[in-house]
Amino acid sequence: MVPANSPESDLIERIKRREPEGLTAIYDRFAAAAYSVFLRITRDPTVAEDLLQELFFRIWNRSRHFDETKGALGVWILAIARNMAIDYVRSAQARFTTRLLPIDDINPLFLSSKSKEVEGAIDRGVVKAALAALNANEKRVLEMAYFDGLSQTEIAAKLEEPLGTVKSWMRSGLGRLRLAMKAGAAR
Amino acid sequence: MTHAEMDELYELYVLGALEPGESNEIDEHLATDCAHCLDSIRKAIVTSTALAELADPAQPPAAVRERLVRAITPPKPPRRWSWAVIAFAAVSVCLLAAAIWSNNTLETVRERLALVVSERDQLRTAVEILSRQETRAIQFGPSTSGAHGRILVNPRGGFVVTGSDLPHIAEDRTFELWLVPANGQAPVPAGLFRPDANNSFVHVSRESVDSTKIAAVAVSVEPRAGSTAPTTKPFLIVPLT
Numbered sequence: 001m002v003p004a005n006s007p008e009s010d011l012i013e014r015i016k017r018r019e020p021e022g023l024t025a026i027y028d029r030f031a032a033a034a035y036s037v038f039l040r041i042t043r044d045p046t047v048a049e050d051l052l053q054e055l056f057f058r059i060w061n062r063s064r065h066f067d068e069t070k071g072a073l074g075v076w077i078l079a080i081a082r083n084m085a086i087d088y089v090r091s092a093q094a095r096f097t098t099r100l101l102p103i104d105d106i107n108p109l110f111l112s113s114k115s116k117e118v119e120g121a122i123d124r125g126v127v128k129a130a131l132a133a134l135n136a137n138e139k140r141v142l143e144m145a146y147f148d149g150l151s152q153t154e155i156a157a158k159l160e161e162p163l164g165t166v167k168s169w170m171r172s173g174l175g176r177l178r179l180a181m182k183a184g185a186a187r
Numbered sequence: 188m189t190h191a192e193m194d195e196l197y198e199l200y201v202l203g204a205l206e207p208g209e210s211n212e213i214d215e216h217l218a219t220d221c222a223h224c225l226d227s228i229r230k231a232i233v234t235s236t237a238l239a240e241l242a243d244p245a246q247p248p249a250a251v252r253e254r255l256v257r258a259i260t261p262p263k264p265p266r267r268w269s270w271a272v273i274a275f276a277a278v279s280v281c282l283l284a285a286a287i288w289s290n291n292t293l294e295t296v297r298e299r300l301a302l303v304v305s306e307r308d309q310l311r312t313a314v315e316i317l318s319r320q321e322t323r324a325i326q327f328g329p330s331t332s333g334a335h336g337r338i339l340v341n342p343r344g345g346f347v348v349t350g351s352d353l354p355h356i357a358e359d360r361t362f363e364l365w366l367v368p369a370n371g372q373a374p375v376p377a378g379l380f381r382p383d384a385n386n387s388f389v390h391v392s393r394e395s396v397d398s399t400k401i402a403a404v405a406v407s408v409e410p411r412a413g414s415t416a417p418t419t420k421p422f423l424i425v426p427l428t
Contacts, residue, residue: 020259027255032246033239040242049251054324056255061320078236079201086203088326127237139241145204146238152204174198178234 008073015063023060030074031056034081041085041147051084086149126184130177138173141166188212190223197224197231279303309391316341316391327425328352334423338404340396348404351387354422356408363409364390365417367424369402377404379413401427 011029014022034055038048055077066073134142144155156166188196193213199205200213217224282299316322319341328335329352336350348364356362361381365374380390396404405421 020256020261023259024252024256027252031252032244035247035251036242036245037239039245048245049247052247052251053255057258060259061318072233075233075236078239079232082236082239091326124240127240130237131240142238143241145199145202146235146241149203151206152199153206155204170199170204171195174234177237178198181234181237 012063012066012073015060016066018063023056023063026059026073026077027056030077033074034077037078037081037147038085041082041149042089047088048085051081051088055081055084082146090149123181123184126180127177130180133180134173134176137169138176141169142173142177145170188216193224194227197227198235201228201231201235275307309389312345312393313347313389313391316345316347325425325427327423334406338425338427340427342397343395345391345393346396346404347392348390349388351382351385353382353386353388354408356381359411360408361411361413362388362406363413363417364392365405365407365421366394366396366401367403367405369400373416374405376413376415379409396427403427 011022011026015026031052035048035052038051039045042048042051058080059077131139141152141155141159144150144158145152150158152166152170153163155170156163159166193216196205196209196213200210205213213224217228279300282303285299316339321343322339322341325338325340326336327338328350333352333354334350335352336348339347339349353362361379363379364377366377367374377394378390378392380388382388403424403426405417405425406423407417407419407421409418
C-alpha cells in the first residue's frame with residue numbers, strides 16, 4: 001500500500017522498479033484530471049476510458065525514462081492526455097489544420113535527466129483563482145484553443161470576431177494565467 | 188523574431204494555436220537547441236496545462252483501474268504446474284474430445300489443434316508488439332462505413348489492427364488488409380480477416396511497416412480466398428503519418 005501523500009519522486013521510483021502499486025498510486029492521483037480532459041475533448045465516455053487506459057500503459061512502459069527529481073509528472077500526464085485526445089478527435093474528423101507539439105518533443109522536456117527542473121507541480125488553488133478571474137471572452141477563446149485544438153484564425157472564424165480581437169483575448173488570458181502561476185510559485 | 192517576441196508566443200505555440208508561418212519560425216529556432224527557448228517551452232507547457240482545470244471534474248469508472256491493475260500485475264509464481272499450462276491442456280483435451288465426438292477423424296483433430304496453435308502464436312506476436320517501447324497507436328474511425336478501432340505499429344516488428352462495427356459482408360467474402368506504399372505503387376496485400384460474432388476483429392502481422400515508406404493501411408471487401416490487388420474500393424483508409 002502506498003501512502004496517499006507520497007512524494008511524486010517515490011512514485012516514480014516505484015514504477016521504475018516495476019511495482020504496480022506505484023502506478024496505481026499515480027493513477028489515483030492523476031486519473032480523474034486526465035479523464036476529465038479526455039471526456040471534455042472527446043465527449044465520449046467510452047473513448048475517454050480507452051484513452052485513459054492507454055495513457056497509463058504509456059506511463060508504465062516509459063517509466064525507465066523518468067527522472068524522479070523533476071517533479072513534473074502531473075504536467076507531463078496532462079500535456080500528453082490533451083495531445084492524445086485531440087489526435088483522436090482529429091483522426092475521427094480527418095481534420096489536420098493546426099499542429100500540436102509532438103508527444104515525442106514533450107517527453108524529453110520533462111522526463112529526461114538532462115532536462116532542467118521546472119515548477120512542475122501546479123498549485124490548483126492558484127490556477128482555479130486565476131481562471132476564475134478571466135473574463136468571459138478570454139475564457140471562451142482559451143477553452144476553444146485548449147480543448148478543441150483550434151488555431152487563433154479558426155477561433156476568429158467560429159466566433160465571427162476579428163482575428164486581432166481574438167489574439168488580444170488569448171494573450172491577455174494567457175498573460176494573466178502566467179503571472180498568477182508565477183506569483184503562486186514564488187509564495 | 189527576437190527572444191522577447193517568441194516568449195510571448197510560446198503558450199500559443201504549445202497549444203497549436205499559431206498560424207503555420209509563426210510555428211515554422213519557432214520550429215526553426217528550436218532546432219538550434221537554444222537553451223533559453225527550450226526552458227521557455229517547458230514553462231509554456233506548464234502554464235497551458237493549467238487550462239485543464241477548465242474541464243468539468245469527472246471520475247473514471249472503477250473498471251478502468253481494475254483493468255489496469257490486472258494488466259500490470261505479474262502472475263503469481265507457479266506451484267508445480269502453472270495455471271496457464273493446466274488451462275491450455277484442459278482446453279486441448281476438451282477440443283480433442285469434442286473433435287472425436289463430433290467427427291471422430293484424426294484430420295478434424297489436427298485441424299482444430301492447428302487452429303489453437305495458430306491463435307496462440309498470433310496472441311504471442313500481439314503481446315510482443317504491444318509491449319515494445321517504439322510501438323505507436325493510431326486511432327481510426329468511425330469511418331463512413333461505421334468501422335472504428337486502432338492500429339498499433341511497430342516500425343521493426345509488425346502491426347496489430349483491432350476494430351469493430353465493420354460493414355456486413357456475404358458468407359463468400361472476406362476483409363483484406365492492404366499496405367499502401369508512399370511512392371504511389373500498388374497496395375500490397377497484408378492479410379485476410381473476418382469479424383467475430385460481435386462484429387469485432389483483431390489482425391496480427393509480423394510484417395514490418397516503415398511509416399516513411401507506407402503511407403496508409405486500407406481495408407477492402409474481397410472474395411473469400413483474397414486478392415492480389417483490391418477488387419473493390421477500400422471502405423477504410425487510415426493514414427500512418
